[in-house]
Amino acid sequence: MEQQNYDAIWASVVEQVKTHADVNPSQADAVLARLTLQAFSDGFCIVTADNAFMKGWVEKNFLDHVYRALEELRGVPFTVVLDVDESSAPQTAAPAPRPAAAPQADQGATDATAAPVKAAAPAPRATGAAEGFLNIPNPFARQTAEPEPEPQQEAAPEAIAPEPNDAAEPEAPVAASPTSSMTFSNFVIADTNRIAYEMAVSVAEKPGRAHLNPLFIYGKSGLGKTHLMRAIQNYIQETQPHLKTVYVDTNELVAGYADATAARDTQKSSYKHFKAPYESADVLLVDDVQILERKPGTLDIVFQIFNKLTDNGKQIVLSADRAPKNIDMDERYTTRFNRGGTFDIQPPNVETKVAIIKSYIDEFRLNEGDETLDLPADVQAYIAEVSGSNIRELKSAVTILFMRMKGFHTDTVSLAEAKSLLENHFTGGPSRRVTPEDIQKQVEGYYRISHADIIGKKRSRDIVLPRQVAIYLIREMTDLSLQDIGRLFGGRDHTTVMNSIEATTKRLHENTQFREDLDTLKGLVREALS
Known part of the structure; x- marks a missing residue:
């Protein structure tokens, strides 16, 4: 056949x-x-x-x-x-991967002043052994969005339509997005991001395929979405330089639309000038599209750009902090956003965070030219355990400790010193130790069941699911043994506790909405401690 x-x-x-x-x-x-x-x-x-x-x-x-x-x-x-x-596997002319030097001043993915760094192309289909993320943007870099123009200021259809005499108009500077230091080679793979990584590499190797157009990557802030988008851009620029790639943060889109609206009275082609750099792209990468919520003017013109590019077989890559269905915008937009491949990135576990910390230590060694730089194992473990889901905070924590060592001319830092220095550093970490009772209380409130029910003998689905969730979270967020957890739930044995953990883990792998529910619950537990 x-x-x-x-x-x-x-x-x-x-x-x-x-x-x-x-x-x-x-x-x-x-x-x-x-x-x-x-x-x-x-x-x-x-x-x-x-x-x-x-x-x-x-x-x-x-x-x-x-x-x-x-x-x-x-x-x-x-x-x-x-x-x-x-x-x-798709074949490309990609050079062999090489270690990327850590940036001297990487002020975030949208900082146009950062010095361009020549990007190393990835090894396609890599399944690297190290697990973590590298070269995360500066967590202290601030981004501000311009206010969305009032809806009545949107352009009339005739103002948006192409004008014959505008063909030679210069494009806006955004089309020449700077190359960042974020590559596939220095994105460290874990089970929580592996499928999103695979799909990003697939798009970079062969942009424009219908089943991955648009590619939509979502997850909480600081998990590596921007890194993957920049890695796609870098890979295409190096291996397919004839293709034009444009990366833009949605805040820039909102500000650009506001400027075009303000200029409309004196410059009839202002909307066309706004759209031109994006419509000329072969690959358009738009970061943080959830910012378009309740911004109908910008959203409508972005949708026009989106349709024109996809109709012409051009690649769109989008990112957001939540799934398309959970972004508050008209269904016609979310349906189109969800038409290609939609993949999430989950927060790393403690083991992965330790590996990420080690990768940052290696980065500092390379920067300083000092192979002896290191943090004690107990300090690394402490950072991994108390940190939240935002990976950017890991790098800044390592930076704080190394700056302290440098300032005091010492080659180590103790666990007590690290705890003191980082006491209020992690926004997602607890200010006091999580207790099983904290978790039970938040789960009971979230699912609207009583404490008597969650520790009792009832086995209806509306009780069993919250009970399993509470058991899972206590196991993950505390150091209690299976036997101790069982005693908190009416004297259940360790086998029952283990079955609850396994059932919840399986549901986490299969159900994106359930994963989001658990993320919400973890946040509620931590907020209650602050």
Whole structure:
């Protein structure tokens, strides 16, 4: 059977998988399109992924749906062999990755004054052993948004339409976005960001493919969304320099729209000038699109740009601090934002944060030219345990400690000194130790159940779910043993506690909304402590 027929068969399987109620269609499109049907007959097929990670991810999240879709389409049960064919990975002229020097003055992704740094292209399909994030922007850099113009100031349709005499107008400076030091090579991969990383690399290798257009990456502030977007930009600029990439923070879009509105009376083409740099892009990366909430003027003109680019096969990459469905804007916008691949980045666990801290230490060693620079293991562990989800704060904590060592001409810092220096540093960290009672109280309030119910014997779903959540959070946020946790919930044994933790962990991997609920609960617990 010719490959084109295999492609058509596989496309029909993907479409069938997308009809399943418990499948995210955009994610199915993005992931399953990375697979290749190699052999097919009734009851049997061979499918290959281009790397082991993608194979494992499909096995865990989609293989059961593939079995089901094949049987639904063909009417017979199927045996599916899923293997790895690395030769099918997209090929590029990318140079071998090289270590990136830490920036001397990286003032954040939107700081146009930062010195450009030549970007190292990634090793495509990398699944690096180290886990963390590097070269996070300065956490103290401030960004301010211009006020959104009143809706009645929006341009009339004729003012937005192209004007014949404007073809030679110069483009705004934003089109020449500076190259940052954020690359795929220095983005350290963890389970919490791996799939978003894979999809970002896929877009960088071959921008414009429908199943990843737009690519939408979301997660809380400081988890690496901007890093991935800048890495896409850097990779394309180095490996496909004929393509024009434009990165813009949404605050800049809002300010630019305000300027165009203000100039409209004297400059009829102001809206066209505003849009021109973005509409001429081959790859447009827009950071923090949640800022467009309740800004109908800017949102409408951004939507025009979005439609023009995607209709012409140009790549859009978007980021936000939440999923498209949770951004307060008209459904026609969120539907389009969610049309391609939508992937989240979750906060790193303690082990990953320790690895990130080690990577920052390596960065400081390189900057200072001093291989002896280090922080004691107990200090590293302390920073990882008390810090919140914002990875930027890890780097600033390491910076504070190294500056203290430098100022006092010492080559180490004690745990007591670190605790004193960082006592009020972490916005997401607790100001006092979390207790099981704190967690139970917040879970009870969130799910509107009584304390008697959460520790009692009732097994209805509206009680079991909050009970499992409370058990999971106590295990994660305190150092209590399984037996001690069981005693807090009516004397349950450690096996029951473990089952609750496993059930919650499984639900976390499968349900994005549930992950967001747990993030909210963690925030409520920490806020109650401050």
